[in-house]
Amino acid sequence: MKNYGLARKISVCDLSTGEETEFIATPAAYLQAKLWCGKRLKGIDEDTVGVYENYAWMYHGAKLAGKAEELGLPSELTREGIEELSGRLTFYLDNVQEDDVPLATKGGSSKKK
Numbered sequence: 001m002k003n004y005g006l007a008r009k010i011s012v013c014d015l016s017t018g019e020e021t022e023f024i025a026t027p028a029a030y031l032q033a034k035l036w037c038g039k040r041l042k043g044i045d046e047d048t049v050g051v052y053e054n055y056a057w058m059y060h061g062a063k064l065a066g067k068a069e070e071l072g073l074p075s076e077l078t079r080e081g082i083e084e085l086s087g088r089l090t091f092y093l094d095n096v097q098e099d100d101v102p103l104a105t106k107g108g109s110s111k112k113k
Contacts (some may be wrong), residue, residue: 001097001098002097002098003095003096004095004097004098004100004101006027007024008030008057008093008096009022009023009024009093009096009100010022010023010025010058010061010062010091010092010094011091011092011094012058012062012067013089014089015088015089016088021062021067021070023061023062024061024096024100024101024102025058025060025061025062025064025093026061026064028060028064029057029060029063029064030057032060033053033057033059036056036060037049037052037053040079041053041079051086055082055085055086056082057093058089058093059082071089072088073085
């Protein structure tokens with residue numbers, strides 16, 4: 001079974017409502033998170049940066065997957081916004097496996113012929 005690198009299956013739980021949402025974040029979400037953190041988190045210790053980076057990854061992944069409104073995400077990501085989100089949302093990042101990819105479930109193939 002293949003593992004799709006920087007793509008992540010993200011399961012989000014809104015602790016205030018108990019609602020759960022799941023989506024696949026593309027590698028573009030990871031790149032956007034890294035760029036955001038690189039510009040805004042200078043001088044912060046590595047452990048804290050890791051937490052901000054994970055929330056930024058979830059944020060950008062949700063926006064790209066069309067889940068931002070459903071999750072009540074702010075229109076622009078800020079450090080303060082992440083602090084607010086961390087009080088309301090918890091999530092799990094998991095590797096994307098071959099059977100998680102939408103094409104695999106629809107009988108399509110991504111192999112070049």
